[in-house]
Amino acid sequence: MGLLDVARRTTMLDDEYTPAWAKTPPGYFEAPELILKMLFAAWGVLNSLPPELRAMAELPMNDPRRLDFDGIPKPDRIGVPISALHGHQRTLAHNLIASGLSLRGYTQALQIMALENVLREINAIENLAIGVATGEFRNPDDYRLCFFGRPGFEDTWGWQVLGHHFMASYTIIRQRYITATPSFMGAEPASIGVMNPLGTEEDLGLEILAALPGELRDAAVIHDVAPADLATRWVPRVGQVEYPDHVDLGIPSYELSDHDRERLKFERDRPTGVSLAQLGPTARELLERLIGWYCGRLAEEIADSLRRRFREEKPENVFFCWAGQDKSDAPHYYRIQTTDFVIEFVKSVDHGNHIHGVFRDLDNDFGHSLLAHHYAQERARGYNLSRRLISSVPAHQHDEPDQGNPGK
Numbered sequence: 001m002g003l004l005d006v007a008r009r010t011t012m013l014d015d016e017y018t019p020a021w022a023k024t025p026p027g028y029f030e031a032p033e034l035i036l037k038m039l040f041a042a043w044g045v046l047n048s049l050p051p052e053l054r055a056m057a058e059l060p061m062n063d064p065r066r067l068d069f070d071g072i073p074k075p076d077r078i079g080v081p082i083s084a085l086h087g088h089q090r091t092l093a094h095n096l097i098a099s100g101l102s103l104r105g106y107t108q109a110l111q112i113m114a115l116e117n118v119l120r121e122i123n124a125i126e127n128l129a130i131g132v133a134t135g136e137f138r139n140p141d142d143y144r145l146c147f148f149g150r151p152g153f154e155d156t157w158g159w160q161v162l163g164h165h166f167m168a169s170y171t172i173i174r175q176r177y178i179t180a181t182p183s184f185m186g187a188e189p190a191s192i193g194v195m196n197p198l199g200t201e202e203d204l205g206l207e208i209l210a211a212l213p214g215e216l217r218d219a220a221v222i223h224d225v226a227p228a229d230l231a232t233r234w235v236p237r238v239g240q241v242e243y244p245d246h247v248d249l250g251i252p253s254y255e256l257s258d259h260d261r262e263r264l265k266f267e268r269d270r271p272t273g274v275s276l277a278q279l280g281p282t283a284r285e286l287l288e289r290l291i292g293w294y295c296g297r298l299a300e301e302i303a304d305s306l307r308r309r310f311r312e313e314k315p316e317n318v319f320f321c322w323a324g325q326d327k328s329d330a331p332h333y334y335r336i337q338t339t340d341f342v343i344e345f346v347k348s349v350d351h352g353n354h355i356h357g358v359f360r361d362l363d364n365d366f367g368h369s370l371l372a373h374h375y376a377q378e379r380a381r382g383y384n385l386s387r388r389l390i391s392s393v394p395a396h397q398h399d400e401p402d403q404g405n406p407g408k
Contacts, residue, residue, distance in 0.1 A: 031301035061149035067236035079144030105297035111197035171367030211283035223263040226324030226333035273321025
């Protein structure tokens with residue numbers, strides 16, 4: 001097959017496989033400076049690890065566990081725990097974690113990790129039967145780094161850091177495109193002492209609700225009961241319709257009825273609540289600030305692209321809804337939904353002292369549509385790093401020297 005034939009085939013294939021993201025400028029996902037920074041940071045971590053830890057850290061790109069972002073304590077979590085690192089290795093690990101976040105987002109992540117110390121003490125006081133064992137699963141160093149694929153120039157790979165109440169995942173395609181969702185942050189306790197890592201996310205949500213006049217407020221409040229956990233749960237890719245679970249895992253005291261779940265469900269094509277176009281100046285400014293705050297957790301190049309996508313969305317396609325009560329110390333929930341994104345914040349279990357919050361790209365969590373398009377192109381064109389080593393027109397065999405008889 002000649003180059004012209006390959007070009008024709010690729011064009012046809014691109015048309016057939018063009019995903020939803022390609023209808024928008026590809027610049028939304030381009031972050032070359034950040035990708036290069038992450039690549040060198042990843043190399044720094046990997047090259048510092050002894051063979052046994054490096055083997056724990058590296059997995060194939062198609063490993064299904066790459067799509068698991070459930071931020072609960074798990075005994076079988078993949079990757080290298082920060083607790084296994086020492087000295088400069090820890091510095092390199094935190095350098096990588098910080099590379100994907102803004103400085104403010106990084107400080108939020110550090111607070112969330114540090115809350116494990118507080119939670120350990122609370123658990124020990126409230127349940128003496130656990131005893132010292134609580135330190136094994138309430139551990140601020142039990143956050144794990146994992147690398148998927150081959151971190152290299154112009155390659156496709158990913159990495160994540162995951163542990164209790166914090167997950168950041170990045171998918172990098174050909175050193176050109178990057179996705180940073182799903183992005184998950186939680187907190188337990190929600191606030192204590194001077195620590196309140198998700199306080200702004202909560203306060204702005206409450207302020208938006210308070211700024212709505214009677215009829216708009218009634219439209220925004222979709223139910224008087226908040227879900228126990230995220231309505232979209234922990235599915236790797238959000239479906240057309242998602243129902244919240246009856247309970248949060250391990251916390252059966254807060255339970256939803258089927259009626260509650262129906263009222264709280266997520267529907268991609270039928271957003272609930274009130275739109276940005278319906279809001280007055282105060283509520284509108286607050287909602288825009290809240291969206292910008294979520295974007296601003298992430299590294300600057302990603303955050304700028306996300307803010308631009310939100311700004312370019314039609315106001316009538318940006319929705320805000322609320323469920324539960326309208327005070328901080330009682331169960332409540334809000335959801336922001338657009339054509340491309342969903343943001344959820346839930347503070348229900350443990351008498352409203354336990355937060356889960358997520359920021360998701362409906363088409364590109366874990367790079368879904370970007371990867372599908374990329375792999376379709378690769379099937380047509382071949383893998384670029386392999387093409388470098390394959391002759392375009394192989395020499396005839398009888399023209400090759402006889403390697404067995406060099407003098408022939």
